[in-house]
Amino acid sequence: ISLHCSVCSHYSNTFDVFCDLSLPIPKKSDIGRTVTLRECLDLFSQEEKLDQENSPMCERCNRRTESTKRLTIQRFPRILVIHLNRFAMSRYSISKSTVPVSFPLNGLDLGPFGPVDCGPVLYDLYAVCNHSGTVNMGHYTAACREEECWCYYNDSWCVQFFEKLQSNQAYVLFYELKSCTITRK
Numbered sequence: 001i002s003l004h005c006s007v008c009s010h011y012s013n014t015f016d017v018f019c020d021l022s023l024p025i026p027k028k029s030d031i032g033r034t035v036t037l038r039e040c041l042d043l044f045s046q047e048e049k050l051d052q053e054n055s056p057m058c059e060r061c062n063r064r065t066e067s068t069k070r071l072t073i074q075r076f077p078r079i080l081v082i083h084l085n086r087f088a089m090s091r092y093s094i095s096k097s098t099v100p101v102s103f104p105l106n107g108l109d110l111g112p113f114g115p116v117d118c119g120p121v122l123y124d125l126y127a128v129c130n131h132s133g134t135v136n137m138g139h140y141t142a143a144c145r146e147e148e149c150w151c152y153y154n155d156s157w158c159v160q161f162f163e164k165l166q167s168n169q170a171y172v173l174f175y176e177l178k179s180c181t182i183t184r185k
């Protein structure tokens with residue numbers, strides 16, 4: 001997390017260790033079509049303006065100032081778990097987004113979200129967890145890659161399948177690092 005103070009222009013960096021990325025989903029009304037995983041990642045990493053009240057202390061001003069916050073990934077995990085945050089909490093209720101999110105099966109590139117000059121960082125999908133139903137009542141199923149095909153698990157039954165991996169029920173995506181050209185300092 002990089003913070004930029006609007007008063008003295010001081011930059012400070014903090015590091016959070018993460019095991020999974022919880023991504024926001026753009027609202028359907030704004031889009032009216034399938035959104036891509038890339039759009040969720042962009043929304044997640046985009047610069048965010050923090051007002052004085054919500055800003056952390058600026059190290060140099062020694063007080064809370066307006067600042068901007070930006071998220072980048074500094075170290076890429078071998079296993080990447082992406083949680084599509086379909087459940088939005090408002091003041092009075094929780095709602096579930098059923099926007100279809102398309103995601104790549106191979107070669108998801110997280111390089112653009114890494115450090116500057118970081119090359120492509122490619123991930124391949126190996127499992128998907130789906131959630132069907134509503135906020136109050138739902139059911140989980142899973143799809144896992146096995147050798148060259150995909151198996152679909154729903155309670156006690158399991159079938160092989162090749163399509164329909166992408167749906168508006170995809171909830172958690174499991175990716176494995178394929179290649180990493182990042183140079184470590």
Ligand SMILES: [Zn+2]
Nearest residue numbers: 005008058061
């Ligand atoms: Zn400052």
